Each structure stands twice: as C-alpha cells, then as structure tokens.
Amino acid sequence: MAEKLLNSILSKSLEKLPKFSGTITDDVDKWIIDITHELNLVKLDDSHKLAVIQTYLDGDARRWYTNNLQMMHNWATFLRELRATFSSSFSKEAAIKQIGNRQQHINETVFHYYTDMMELANRIDHQMNDELKVAYLTTGLKISLKKEVLRNKPQTPAEFIKYAQDEEKLDSSITTQISNDNRLTIPIDYVASSVRSPLLRASNNLSSFRQQHRQSYYPSPQYYSANLTDNSLV
Numbered sequence: 001m002a003e004k005l006l007n008s009i010l011s012k013s014l015e016k017l018p019k020f021s022g023t024i025t026d027d028v029d030k031w032i033i034d035i036t037h038e039l040n041l042v043k044l045d046d047s048h049k050l051a052v053i054q055t056y057l058d059g060d061a062r063r064w065y066t067n068n069l070q071m072m073h074n075w076a077t078f079l080r081e082l083r084a085t086f087s088s089s090f091s092k093e094a095a096i097k098q099i100g101n102r103q104q105h106i107n108e109t110v111f112h113y114y115t116d117m118m119e120l121a122n123r124i125d126h127q128m129n130d131e132l133k134v135a136y137l138t139t140g141l142k143i144s145l146k147k148e149v150l151r152n153k154p155q156t157p158a159e160f161i162k163y164a165q166d167e168e169k170l171d172s173s174i175t176t177q178i179s180n181d182n183r184l185t186i187p188i189d190y191v192a193s194s195v196r197s198p199l200l201r202a203s204n205n206l207s208s209f210r211q212q213h214r215q216s217y218y219p220s221p222q223y224y225s226a227n228l229t230d231n232s233l234v
Contacts, residue, residue: 014052014055017038018034018035019056019057019058020035020056020057020061021057021058021062022060022061022085022086023059024088024090026086026088027088028082028086028087028091029087029091029092029095030119030123032079033119033122033123035053046074046075046076047074049075050072050074050075053065054066061082061086064085064086083126095120095124098120099117099121099124100136102116102136103140104140104142104145109168110141110165110168111161111165113140113141114137114161114164117133117140118157120136121133121136130157131155134156134159138150145164145168145171148163148167149163149167
C-alpha cells in the first residue's frame with residue numbers, strides 16, 4: 001500500500017516537470033538545472049533520467065533528440081549535446097549581467113543568495129572554476145557578513161557558504177540578544193510616572209477631602225445671600 005502511494009506521488013511529481021522546446025527564448029542551462037534537480041528529488045539515477053527525458057522534450061528539441069538517439073549513450077552525453085545544440089549567447093550574456101549586478105538583499109538569507117548565484121554561474125559556464133565562483137559570491141555578499149568571510153579566505157563555494165552561514169547565525173544571535181536587552185530596559189519616563197502617579201492621586205484625594213470639609217462647616221455664599229434677603233424683609 002505504501003509503495004503504491006509513493007509511486008503515485010512520484011508519478012504526479014514527474015507530470016509537473018517543465019518541458020524544453022528549444023526555441024530562441026528557452027534557456028537550456030536553466031532548464032537543465034531545474035529538470036536535474038526535480039529528477040534527483042524523485043531519486044532517479046542517470047540511466048532512468050535518460051529513459052524518461054524524452055517525455056520532457058517538445059518541438060525542435062524532441063525532434064533533435066529523436067534524430068540523435070544513437071548518440072545518447074548516457075546522461076552526461078545528453079546534457080553535453082543538448083547544451084552544444086541549444087545554448088544561446090543571449091541567455092549567457094543576460095546571466096553574466098545578472099551575476100555581476102547581483103547583491104544580497106537585506107532580508108535575504110545567505111542560502112537563498114548562494115543558490116541563486118550558483119544557478120547563474122552554471123548558466124554562464126557549467127564548468128566555471130571555484131575561484132571565479134567564490135569571487136562572484138563574495139562581491140555581492142552583504143557588508144555585515146563580507147568582512148568575516150574574507151578573513152577566512154574561502155577557496156571553494158562549499159567553504160564560502162559554510163563561513164557565510166556561520167557569520168549569519170552569529171549576527172542573528174547578537175541582534176536577537178540586543179533586542180531582548182532593549183525590551184528588558186524600563187524607560188525612565190515610565191519609572192518617573194510610576195512614582196509620580198501615587199503621589200498625584202494622594203494629592204488629589206487630599207484636595208477633595210479639604211473641599212468637602214470646608215463645605216460641611218462653612219455655609220456657601222448663596223446661604224448668606226438668602227439670609228440677608230429674608231432679614232431685610234422683616
């Protein structure tokens with residue numbers, strides 16, 4: 001039962017995978033990254049990937065695959081030939097421009113930034129050396145993280161993401177601690193008002209008592225006025 005359910009889930013996942021047509025607007029490198037990622041998620045090995053890949057080709061790309069089927073000895077060959085046939089200089093130029101201008105956003109995690117940059121690097125050149133990848137990654141990194149990462153001198157993207165995430169966690173921890181400390185600090189105005197309020201209430205109560213006491217023992221001006229009027233009539 002469990003195996004049948006798993007196969008059903010995998011089948012539905014495979015149905016949703018993106019197709020590649022080979023048109024001028026298609027980005028072959030991005031499609032390869034996406035399709036490989038999805039096929040890895042459903043745990044297909046390279047031989048099974050090659051067996052099902054025709055399902056995700058359409059138009060010119062499907063015809064190309066059919067005409068060159070005898071060349072597709074393995075998954076690596078398929079990827080190499082697909083890139084050679086459908087790579088676009090326009091797509092590569094766009095990726096170069098994006099990676100050069102890419103900056104980590106204020107609220108963007110290091111992992112999200114890293115993943116995006118690595119995809120751009122693969123679109124430019126899937127064999128780009130580690131030194132150049134690290135240079136791109138470091139250039140766009142947030143200033144608050146860059147100093148510590150540079151101090152560690154990462155040589156590979158794997159080292160970069162480790163150092164950057166370690167610094168990100170430390171930075172987040174310090175920020176949280178400062179925020180908690182600020183919440184624990186009682187404002188001076190609050191302290192002053194806390195002391196002043198009971199005194200003010202006591203003063204008001206005393207004034208009220210005096211007013212009531214005065215009214216009890218001393219007749220009001222209206223009382224005198226009424227008595228004078230009555231006496232004048234006698």
